[in-house]
Amino acid sequence: MDQPLAIDAFAALAHDTRLSVFRLLVRRGPGGTPAMELARLLDLRPSTLSGHLSALRRAGLVTTQRHHREIRYAPNFEAVGGLVAFLLHECCGGKAGDCLPGL
C-alpha cells in the first residue's frame, strides 16, 4: 500500500454515506449484499448509491460479483488491512506500538 493508494482509500472513507455503506457491508459479512438492498437499508437513491459504490470499488475497498440478476458488493478486508498497515508503518513513530498502547 503506497501513498496514492492510501489516499484513494482515505478519500473513499472520508464521506458519511460511503463510510456508512462500507460499515454496513462489513456487518453483513463477506458473502456480499445486493446494491438495492443497501439502498433500501440506508434510504439512498439508486444513482446516488451507485456512485458511492463505484468510488469504494475504485479504491479497492469492495469487490463485486454477479449473482442471478443482482450484483453483490462485499468488503475487501485485505484493503482495510493494507490501510491499517500503512498507518502503523508510515504514520507512527518508528515503532507501531506508539499508536497502540493496548496491543
Added chain:
Amino acid sequence: MDQPLAIDAFAALAHDTRLSVFRLLVRRGPGGTPAMELARLLDLRPSTLSGHLSALRRAGLVTTQRHHREIRYAPNFEAVGGLVAFLLHECCGGKAGDCLPGL
C-alpha cells in the same frame, strides 16, 4: 473515535500534500517541527501550508506549541491509534484479525 471524527481524520489524510506533511512530521519526531521548515522541505507556499496544517489540527492529527518566534507542529500518535482502532473495530469482520493475518 466515532464516525464523524474518523471522517474528519480520513479527509485530512486524503490529500497528497497533507499526507506528505503528516508523514514528514512523523519522521521528524514528537518534538515538533516549525511550520516554515516544513514549507522549505516540501516547497510549499506559506499560506498553502498554513491551510493544510489547520486542517490537520482541526482533525486532531497534529498539535501545536509556540517556541520562541516559531510554531512547532507535532504529530498526535493517539489520533493515529484511534483511527487504527476504528478500522479494526468497525471495518473488519467481527474479529480484527481478519484484516491483519500477520499479527
Added chain:
DNA sequence: ACGTCATTTCGCGTATTTACGAAACATGGA
C-alpha cells in the same frame, strides 16, 4: 422478441475544496 427488475451512466445545478498572492497579525531583538 418482450417486459421487468437491477444497476449504471449522463447531464445538471449547487456546494465544497484548492492554491495563490496580498495583506494582516504576532513575536522578539535593536
Added chain:
DNA sequence: TCCATGTTTCGTAAATACGCGAAATGACGT
C-alpha cells in the same frame, strides 16, 4: 518604537465532489 521574521487570514478563481432524475444498459423469465 521600529523592523525583520514567522504564521495566519482574506479574497478570488479554477477545479472537484455531490445528489438527483431521466435515460440507458444488462440479465433473466415468458
